[in-house]
Amino acid sequence: xxKFLKTLIPFDIAKGLSITGTYFAKVFLxxxxxxxxxxxxxxxxxxxxxxxxxxxxxVQLILDEAGDPKCVCCNACAKACPTGVITIEGGKKExxxxxxxxxxDYEMERCVFCGFCVEACSFDAIKLNSQFELAAYDRExxxxxxxxxxxxxxxxxxxxxxxxxxx
Amino acid sequence: xxxxSLTQSLVISLIQCVLVVVFIFVVVPLTVFAExxxxxxxxxxxxxxxxxxxxxxxxxxxNRGMWKLGKVPVLSYWRGLPGLVGDVMKMLLxxxxxxxxxxxxxxxxxxxxxxxxxxxxxxxxCFVPGTFFTFPTWVPFLGGLPVSGGIADVNVGLxxxxxxxxxxxxxxxxxxxxxxxxxxxxxxxxxxxQMVSYEVPLTLSLLAPVLISGSLKFSEMSQAMAVxxxxxxxxxxxxxFLIYLTCGFAETNRVPFDxxxxxxxxxxxxxxxxxxxxxxFFYLAEYVNMTVVSAMAAGFFLGGSWLLPFGLQGVVNPxxxxxxxxxxxLLCEPHAAFFAIKIVFLLFVFIWVRGTIPRYRYDxxxxxxxxxxxxxxxxxxxxxxxxxxxx
Ligand code: SF4
Ligand code: SF4
Numbered sequence: 016x017x018k019f020l021k022t023l024i025p026f027d028i029a030k031g032l033s034i035t036g037t038y039f040a041k042v043f044l045x046x047x048x049x050x051x052x053x054x055x056x057x058x059x060x061x062x063x064x065x066x067x068x069x070x071x072x073x074v075q076l077i078l079d080e081a082g083d084p085k086c087v088c089c090n091a092c093a094k095a096c097p098t099g100v101i102t103i104e105g106g107k108k109e110x111x112x113x114x115x116x117x118x119x120d121y122e123m124e125r126c127v128f129c130g131f132c133v134e135a136c137s138f139d140a141i142k143l144n145s146q147f148e149l150a151a152y153d154r155e156x157x158x159x160x161x162x163x164x165x166x167x168x169x170x171x172x173x174x175x176x177x178x179x180x181x182x
Numbered sequence: 183x184x185x186x187s188l189t190q191s192l193v194i195s196l197i198q199c200v201l202v203v204v205f206i207f208v209v210v211p212l213t214v215f216a217e218x219x220x221x222x223x224x225x226x227x228x229x230x231x232x233x234x235x236x237x238x239x240x241x242x243x244x245n246r247g248m249w250k251l252g253k254v255p256v257l258s259y260w261r262g263l264p265g266l267v268g269d270v271m272k273m274l275l276x277x278x279x280x281x282x283x284x285x286x287x288x289x290x291x292x293x294x295x296x297x298x299x300x301x302x303x304x305x306x307x308c309f310v311p312g313t314f315f316t317f318p319t320w321v322p323f324l325g326g327l328p329v330s331g332g333i334a335d336v337n338v339g340l341x342x343x344x345x346x347x348x349x350x351x352x353x354x355x356x357x358x359x360x361x362x363x364x365x366x367x368x369x370x371x372x373x374x375x376q377m378v379s380y381e382v383p384l385t386l387s388l389l390a391p392v393l394i395s396g397s398l399k400f401s402e403m404s405q406a407m408a409v410x411x412x413x414x415x416x417x418x419x420x421x422x423f424l425i426y427l428t429c430g431f432a433e434t435n436r437v438p439f440d441x442x443x444x445x446x447x448x449x450x451x452x453x454x455x456x457x458x459x460x461x462x463f464f465y466l467a468e469y470v471n472m473t474v475v476s477a478m479a480a481g482f483f484l485g486g487s488w489l490l491p492f493g494l495q496g497v498v499n500p501x502x503x504x505x506x507x508x509x510x511x512l513l514c515e516p517h518a519a520f521f522a523i524k525i526v527f528l529l530f531v532f533i534w535v536r537g538t539i540p541r542y543r544y545d546x547x548x549x550x551x552x553x554x555x556x557x558x559x560x561x562x563x564x565x566x567x568x569x570x571x572x573x
Contacts, residue, residue: 031539032534035534038224038225038226042222043223054228055226058231058252061249
């Protein structure tokens with residue numbers, strides 16, 4: 016009898032309708048203008064995606080006060096890297112006690128963004144920055160060095176490398 | 183009233199047809215668009231807010247423009263509207279594929295049948311009883327002539343509607359058969375079984391208004407149901423409305439009863455082999471059918487072109503008679519706008535239900551029709567008969 020009544024009077028359907036109806040009213044009345052968002056989707060390219068503090072983006076060298084890389088060319092990161100995408104050659108610079116990299120190549124196309132290189136570095140000379148819009152049309156754009164427009168010392172120029180040329 | 187010559191009446195009918203077609207072709211695309219937006223909102227999404235394409239050029243410009251629109255309160259709901267134009271263009275321009283082994287004539291006629299059957303139903307649907315508007319006297323040829331609220335408000339209007347709705351089933355079954363492919367055939371047969379099953383409670387639930395109003399004419403029925411019934415006639419009206427709506431969902435193959443096109447089982451059901459504008463006709467027919475079902479539910483149960491649903495208008499009308507005359511004209515008299523608003527609301531309910539209830543299993547659908555809806559409609563019919571007896 017109870018089952019029969021439950022089938023006859025559609026309580027469950029009414030409950031479901033009220034839930035979706037509430038969602039509709041909330042999202043419809045606030046659309047995308049509210050301070051507190053009622054909708055769960057984000058409108059990514061226009062609204063920047065929120066990133067966690069521990070987000071692992073692209074490898075970037077940290078600079079010291081003089082503007083030189085803090086890296087001392089110990090090669091610990093290159094050895095720790097599981098995909099072997101780091102190649103370092105050390106040189107000397109006037110007035111600096113430690114060595115300074117003359118070559119610091121990073122092949123981003125094979126990097127798995129694991130962060131082992133950061134853990135291996137005892138000199139706080141390397142970090143994974145917060146960039147993720149790194150797609151490019153050319154393989155060469157993924158080979159980063161100390162020089163050039165796309166290098167390991169600065170963040171990647173967004174727009175040139177993450178957007179198509181037609182933009 | 184001035185006498186009307188045959189030519190004049192023909193021209194007036196033509197004008198009515200154009201008005202109805204304009205109404206359909208305004209409401210249907212907007213429903214397609216609203217479906218995307220409302221389904222999104224119902225599930226805490228935003229629906230379509232941009233269109234696909236490059237970041238530059240026209241699409242980029244449109245997308246950036248729509249993003250700016252999103253900041254303006256009312257305009258933000260219209261983001262993604264250009265996608266509708268893209269849809270129409272795609273349907274018109276896409277290659278029309280004819281399967282080699284398909285029955286060419288039937289394959290061609292099926293979408294037309296389905297679409298025409300759903301549109302012609304509007305002939306007997308009466309948007310407002312009596313005169314819709316009168317031409318001003320300065321209009322050449324037609325000056326001073328009244329235009330009635332329905333194209334052909336015939337005495338057997340309901341029979342015409344139900345008959346034509348059944349012809350629409352042919353479109354689907356023939357499409358399934360003519361495609362010469364197993365999924366469309368299964369979809370078409372399921373559709374036949376489902377529609378034949380739901381035709382019964384649908385017709386039975388409409389018998390209650392017929393019984394109470396004692397007429398088959400759309401305008402008379404809607405008038406009788408809106409202002410001609412006592413208060414307690416609300417019980418058969420509400421039950422009948424819910425049953426009718428359920429059967430309407432099934433008749434138009436909408437979720438939760440979209441068995442003919444159950445994607446996870448039948449690819450796309452009866453229109454698997456269709457592409458281009460032939461598919462477009464099926465797509466349009468579905469939405470026109472939704473509008474028809476909404477119009478009938480609005481006319482017979484929600485008080486038609488009167489303000490209040492379920493016959494409440496007739497109950498409150500005597501109390502309102504003391505109000506200022508313009509208020510009485512607004513609240514107590516029929517208006518085509520009320521009818522249109524009710525149709526739009528019911529279309530929203532269609533989408534609301536789609537966004538809430540998942541598809542039933544096939545045997546459940548049949549069980550709902552035969553084990554619950556039909557006995558319920560019979561009980562409802564007895565209630566309606568009691569109302570009629572006491573009236
Ligand atoms: S993040 Fe991982 S893969 Fe990338 S350079 Fe560092 S160690 Fe190598
Ligand atoms: S581990 Fe640090 S200091 Fe050593 S080579 Fe790598 S970046 Fe330079």
